[in-house]
Amino acid sequence: xxxxxxxxxxxxxxxxxxxxxxxxxxxxxxxxxxxxxxxxxxxxxxxxxxxxxxxxxxxxxxxxxxxxxxxxxxxxxxxxxxxxxxxxxxxxxxxxxxxxxxxxxxxxxxx
Amino acid sequence: xxxxxxxxxxxxxxxxxxxxxxxxxxxxxxxxxxxxxxxxxxxxxxxxxxxxxxxxxxxxxxxxxxxxxxxxxxxxxxxxxxxxxxxxxxxxxxxxxxxxxxxxxxxxxxxxxx
Numbered sequence: 001x002x003x004x005x006x007x008x009x010x011x012x013x014x015x016x017x018x019x020x021x022x023x024x025x026x027x028x029x030x031x032x033x034x035x036x037x038x039x040x041x042x043x044x045x046x047x048x049x050x051x052x053x054x055x056x057x058x059x060x061x062x063x064x065x066x067x068x069x070x071x072x073x074x075x076x077x078x079x080x081x082x083x084x085x086x087x088x089x090x091x092x093x094x095x096x097x098x099x100x101x102x103x104x105x106x107x108x109x110x111x
Numbered sequence: 112x113x114x115x116x117x118x119x120x121x122x123x124x125x126x127x128x129x130x131x132x133x134x135x136x137x138x139x140x141x142x143x144x145x146x147x148x149x150x151x152x153x154x155x156x157x158x159x160x161x162x163x164x165x166x167x168x169x170x171x172x173x174x175x176x177x178x179x180x181x182x183x184x185x186x187x188x189x190x191x192x193x194x195x196x197x198x199x200x201x202x203x204x205x206x207x208x209x210x211x212x213x214x215x216x217x218x219x220x221x222x223x224x225x
Contacts, residue, residue: 031210033212042202042215042217042218043215045212045214050209058212090156099161102156104154104155105155
């Protein structure tokens, strides 16, 4: 039982490049989330999903897209990376309205 | 909109003593959840404790307890018998009714002194 995993762990992009972050959970959770954490701040919600095939915008969705084609996977895409997207990205999943289970994070640097 | 405020950027506590980390929240929802997470220097987010808005008793999990005062909209975390391993960033968070989305505070850095 791996819990929530994120791929990759680190990535450096140049401005304008694109990439996809993969989040996978093996706990059969309905809800999945993508957050970003900037220095000195708490996590902010980018996008979330309440079930397979559904997605919704969070607090800071601009510049990101997501897809949830399979229940266990939640993908976060950056079509044209900008330095302002330099951050640590966390994926999380939850079964109900209780606690969310977080992945280890992906550290992304955009130069 | 929901908002979480953590007014203590940093705290120090002596090993084996108790410490309280403050959290106040603002919401117009009647039903909501309150959470505390720990983030050590390694970066992972570790769930500590949960309090539902309709729970009559304060939540406790081992050395962690949540002092929930609904009228004051506060949800302070109390750590008893602090250990060196408690040194970390602590985040208070609130969940919404739909989708269980979390809103986080800015965090409090706790340093435990030996």
